[in-house]
Amino acid sequence: MHILVQQAAFDMGAQVNDFTSAQDASGAVVTFTGIVRDLPQGGLQHMLIEHYPGMTEKALTEIAHQARTRWALDDVLVIHRYGMLIPGETIMMVATASAHRKNAFEAADFLMDYLKSRAPFWKKEITSATADWVGAKQADEQALNRW
Amino acid sequence: MKILYFAWVRERIGLPSEELENRSGTVRDLIEDLRAREERYAAAFADLSALRVQLINS
Numbered sequence: 001m002h003i004l005v006q007q008a009a010f011d012m013g014a015q016v017n018d019f020t021s022a023q024d025a026s027g028a029v030v031t032f033t034g035i036v037r038d039l040p041q042g043g044l045q046h047m048l049i050e051h052y053p054g055m056t057e058k059a060l061t062e063i064a065h066q067a068r069t070r071w072a073l074d075d076v077l078v079i080h081r082y083g084m085l086i087p088g089e090t091i092m093m094v095a096t097a098s099a100h101r102k103n104a105f106e107a108a109d110f111l112m113d114y115l116k117s118r119a120p121f122w123k124k125e126i127t128s129a130t131a132d133w134v135g136a137k138q139a140d141e142q143a144l145n146r147w
Numbered sequence: 148m149k150i151l152y153f154a155w156v157r158e159r160i161g162l163p164s165e166e167l168e169n170r171s172g173t174v175r176d177l178i179e180d181l182r183a184r185e186e187r188y189a190a191a192f193a194d195l196s197a198l199r200v201q202l203i204n205s
Contacts, residue, residue, distance in 0.1 A: 050154055055203075120201070122154035133155040135197030 001068070001076045003060045005051065007083040012093055019077045019095045026074045028101035030108045034092040036085045043127040049082040049091070052120035056080070063114045067096070070110065070147075071103040078111065080121065113143045152191070156198070159191035174200050 002019075004010075012033055020029045038044045064076045077095040085091055094111045098104040123134040151164045170177065178195070181188045192198065 052151070052153060055201075120153070124154070133158075135194065136199055138196070 004079040023097045026097040028104040030104040031095045038087045046086045048124040050122045051082045067107045071107040156191045
């Protein structure tokens with residue numbers, strides 16, 4: 001299990017290759033990548049991601065553990081960035097490895113839902129005129145009920 | 148007890164953390180007390196639906 005919380009950009013392709021090549025018994029690797037997107041009305045200059053150092057890694061590890069107890073996974077990778085990111089930048093990724101694809105897909109979906117609502121990250125969207133924190137969303141909370 | 152504030156809560160209160168006397172009661176009770184303190188706390192806790200709280204025993 002690999003949990004990385006970092007400011008620096010990462011090479012998604014290299015991460016996926018490393019993760020995949022380390023799996024001897026897996027028949028499936030599923031990956032998800034989150035990208036900073038512009039606001040619907042445009043104008044996003046950058047996004048600022050704040051986190052709770054020390055606790056963030058712990059929370060992500062706990063979520064990954066939950067995934068491993070619920071699905072037969074061979075390995076899990078979670079990378080989440082913080083700091084200033086501009087539209088188009090990769091903000092995070094998860095990868096799951098399993099013998100069969102169903103477990104890998106479901107676990108990746110579960111990880112994303114929980115990371116969105118239960119990991120201590122906060123996002124601030126900065127435009128030329130505004131700087132707004134993104135609040136918790138009801139839809140994200142409801143997504144947890146699926147599990 | 149120590150309270151850490153993040154994001155807009157930190158910005159509106161103007162503090163990253165503060166020490167409070169240990170207390171019994173719920174988190175909701177604590178927030179109501181803080182809200183009643185000063186306008187900046189009331190502003191920080193105006194929308195409780197967007198607030199997330201974690202209790203950590205150390």
